[in-house]
Amino acid sequence: MVHHRRGRGRLCPCLRARDGGASRPAQLTAAFSAPACIGDTGWVNQAADSLSLRRAARVFFDFGSPRIIVAVLAAAIAGRVAIGGWSWWDLLGPAVVLAAQPFTEWLIHVFVLHFRPRTVGRVRVDPLVARKHRAHHADPRELSLVFIPLPALAGLVAGVAAICLAGLPLERGLTTLVTALMVLCTYEWTHYLIHSNYRPRRALFRYVWRAHRNHHFRNEHYWFGVTVHVADHLLGTFPERGDVPVSPTAKTLGVRQAA
Structure with a gap:
């Protein structure tokens, strides 16, 4: 034998x-x-x-987006530690970021990633992130399409940093920025892991894994969360799988490819 x-x-x-x-x-x-x-x-x-988590992590850092996020995160942590001046107020910014995260994720997914091309005057409006997301739905197994496109990531990180550092005292701003970058890295890691061949071993990850796969392979109009589904539950987009039909546009998002 x-x-x-x-x-x-x-x-x-x-x-x-x-x-x-x-x-x-x-x-x-x-x-x-x-x-x-x-x-x-x-x-x-x-x-x-x-796929083991160790090997999954090695593959994860073969892509540019995670490396950039972690590099900026390390710089933000170093800056925050160097400045010091800790207080209870440091908890406020992270609390706001974490409370907003489910709804931020939902809103971006619905209104930015699923944005349909339209013409305004003679200008066709079709953002890069929406085009890349349609490609991601068309080929969910292509890992390079899982991550935030680098031009969009640069703008996102710069925008978040500007809001945190310009709108708050430096110490609190850096604490908030560190939290936001950790949330962003968690999003990229979770999304990547769902689309890799890692199989869930814990109930929490099995829950988000199954929901996101329903979004791709059952119906793209539901299950918009990736790391958390609080907004889906509150806004009525987390049905039982059998209660919604299989969508014929889950791979195209209802957008015809240009000839």
């Missing part, structure tokens, strides 16, 4: 051959979406079927 054991995260020869000279993120995407196969060592490579 031949005993097949689980692989240790290496790509099977068939995957290496298939990847050719592709970039590392492209290779990793292919590895996650390819079927499992038996390598020349006799081990069953399950990298495509299951």
Whole structure:
């Protein structure tokens, strides 16, 4: 009897051959979406079927968005520690950020990411983030489309930093900025993990994992949260899966591709 054991995260020869000279993120995407196969060592490579958190983290930081967020976060933490002057008021900004997060996530998803192109006069309005999000819905397994586009990320981080640092005393502003960047990093990590081949092992992640997959594969008009679903529950967009029909536009968001 031949005993097949689980692989240790290496790509099977068939995957290496298939990847050719592709970039590392492209290779990793292919590895996650390819079927499992038996390598020349006799081990069953399950990298495509299951993904450890350690390997998931290594892949996560192969992409630009997480590296940028973590670099800015580290600088903000260093600045806050260097300035000092801690007080109970430091809790106020983070509390506001965390309370607003479910609704911020919901509003951005509904009105920005699902924005439909329109013409104003002779100008076609179709923001980059909306175009990238439609591409993400069309191909949810493509990891490079999971992350916030870098031009949009630069504007987002700059805008959040400006609000925090210009609208608050420096100490409180940096504390609030650190919290906002941690929330942003959590969003990117959670969204990435849902679209990777990591399988939920805890009830909380299984809950957000299932809801987001319903959004992609059941009906794009519901389950708009990614990290939390408080807004979905309060605003009526978290139905039971069987209570809504399968949407024919879940992959296109109702937008026809230009010829």
